[in-house]
Amino acid sequence: NAGVTQTPKFQVLKTGQSMTLQCAQDMNHEYMSWYRQDPGMGLRLIHYSVGAGITDQGEVPNGYNVSRSTTEDFPLRLLSAAPSQTSVYFCASSYDGQGTYGYTFGSGTRLTVV
């Protein structure tokens, strides 16, 4: 099992550019979410999904879009990158629909916006 796979691992963007952070899981988890981690702030929820076709906003959604067309994939789109979006981004998945809540995180994408 690969678990939760995030790509790319590192990215540098110029202000105003757009990009998509990829997240895929192979555990048949229903729930997926995106967090950003900043020094002293812990992890903050950006967007989450409780199943294919269903997404909702978390604590810090501005400047980000998501979609969930399949159970496996949950990409995060930065519409117009800003220096404030410099952060480490983590994707996570949980709940196999059988009563087991296994929270698994990816290894992260380190994004720098200049």
Place this chain on the structure above:
Amino acid sequence: QKEVEQDPGPLSVPEGAIVSLNCTYSNSAFQYFMWYRQYSRKGPELLMYTYSSGNKEDGRFTAQVDKSSKYISLFIRDSQPSDSATYLCASDKAAGNKLTFGGGTRVLVKP
């Protein structure tokens, strides 16, 4: 005020000592409580998962939740240098994926 508060540390202990970590939370709706371990430049790894109040033990790790005082604890017995990491507590109202994290406590176990 953050919903989940955690002392950032660092907490330095000698090898073999007991590591004691704590979090407080303010949202009475939280029912699920988790502890994650995060090594430098890695993703968080789930250590312990508890529902409501009570204790849970797994090997050298013990998690305690006291909902009456809104207090979450993690104890690591016989600490090893490999336990050196940042420990994050997290809470959720339901067993979903809307975790609220504390800021993390950095732990250093010295040989």
